[in-house]
Amino acid sequence: MSERDYTLEPDSELRFEVEGKKEVVVLNLLKGKAEIFGTEITPEKPYSFHSGAKVAVFTWHGCSIKLKGNTEGTYIAKETPMVMYLNTHACLERLRKQADEGLAKGEEARGPVTMIVGPTDVGKSTLCRILLNYAVRMQRRPLFVDLDIGQGAIAIPGSIGAVLVERAASIDEGFSQEAPLVYNFGHIAPNSNMTLYNILVSRMAQTVQEKIVSNRKVAASGVVINTCGWVKDDGYRSLTHVAQSFEVDIIIVLDQERLYNELVQDIPFIKVVFLPKSGGVVERTRAMRISARDDRIRDYFYGIKTKYHPHSFDVRLNSVQIYKIGAPALPDSCMPADMKMDDHMTKLVKIDPSGKLQHHMLAVTLTTDPEDLLATNVAGFICVVDVDEEAGTMKVLSPQPKPLPDTILILTEVQYMDSN
Structure with missing residues (x-):
């Protein structure tokens, strides 16, 4: 098993992938501070990554890392969008503080409802994870809503879900899956049944709104919404439906200026922000997507690190x-005369x-x-x-x-x- 030490300068990122069916890579933080997608790494604690893992270790102040195992595409990136992502978090946190102050005075207020949009493979799920982790590290309790039925991060592909995020995501297993709210769609692409998809989105939005009204801590913390990578035609109309159903305050567009300009023009009453994707984002082939869906279902039944x-x-x-x-x-x-299409x-x-x-x-x-x-x-x-x-x-x-x-x-x- 190969071993290598890496020294990272401030504001840099070590990126690597784990290939091979039974390959395991173990990471140790030797000194300094670092994080993986917003979750802090504990020094001298081994973290294991298995086949298919794509990892980015970022440091604000510099650190030293040891990797054991065979990795692919391993390099240190000195230019990352993390400062912009942190600034985005800071803006959201300011809105949360305003909501806190309003609620303390007995006013009707809520934290920001933020929606992440963009084409496939631009890092939407990763940005959601970073923003949620940063919020939790500020003692917030945001809701995470996953509308990306292609990957089904909360349950399985073909479903949409919501979960209350009370602690930072585990580096190995992601966010806690305790008591998620899940609706079944039954397909892996929204256009298989757009009518049903929009009905479920509206239903999810209604339930999330009820949760916000009933819990002051959640109300102030707000919501982060992940969406599908289908952004044209019916997919675009679906995004506007999501924005209206959840009464979204901020839309973050990753990597596509055309989508950004269309949203600015069509939804002028919602703040739309453009952010670049990370250079570490990897485009996936159709075979990789199918494999990832199978892995997600296998994890649902058998667990990842904690074996079910x-x-x-x-x-x-x-x-x-x-x-x-x-x-x-x-x-x-x-069709009968009174039946709609x-x-x-x-x-x-x-x-x-x-x-x-x-x-x-x-x-x-x-x-x-x-x-x-x-x-x-x-x-x-x-x-x-x-x-x-x-x-x-x-x-x-x-x-x-x-x-x-x-x-x-x-x-x-x-x-x-x-x-x-």
Whole structure:
């Protein structure tokens, strides 16, 4: 195993990637202070990074670091946008202080609702993490809302979620996933069902607003919203819908001046800020995206550093209710006179369990009434590992032991093959 020491000057960043299926790289901070995406590194504590990890160690004052293991693309960058990101945090913190003062006087006030937008692979998730970590380090309790269904940072791909951030993200595992609010979308691209996506965004915004009203600490801390990388046509209209639904105060545009200018022109009543992306951001191929989605689902069941032990058990096909949201579109000539074109996108279709369910993720809802499926959040997800139609059973992988709750399951288009 190779070992190398690196000395970083103030305001510089060590960037590296971990390649190879079973490769592990261990990082130690020998002296000085440093952080990874806003989380402070503890000196002399080993941090392990596994295959696929892309890491940037930044220092404000200079430091020395030891790396053990084989890394790819390792270099020290002396030009980073971190000062601009810190200035952005300082502006948000000033707004939080103003909200605090207003709330103390009994006024209606709230901290900044900030939305990060930009095309794919510009570092939106990373900037969210940095801003949230800096907020927590100031004793704030912001809400993190993830609307990027392609990666599903809070639950799994194909879902949107929100979580209260009470402590800085773990360097190994990210933010704590305790008590997240999750809505199932069931696809990995918003344009698969824009009507449903916008309904879920509106529902999430309503729930977040209720949380802000009920908790003064959260109200003053504000919200950070991560969005999808689809920024043209319907994707752009979706971003404006998000901004209106959450009553966004600030939109941060990463790396695309055209998108910045369009938003400045179309939403003049919202503050729009342009920031450059980090030079360490790596563009991902389609294969890398698929692999990352599989890894995210595997982590959901098996954990990252803290190893989970999921449960596998048989479920009788005749004991479950399974629905799918959205039906094939009908030609205009075949539609009833009072039916709108979009209605088929939210139509509930009952599914007869069969072998076609194999490898599909199913959302476990909190309701037994099909009419509530569009508005209810979900308890979690299970994966159909195998279906035995002759025996009338399906084998599922579940984070919880049997039996399944006696509620409706929603079929998703997200698939996962369990190889553990």
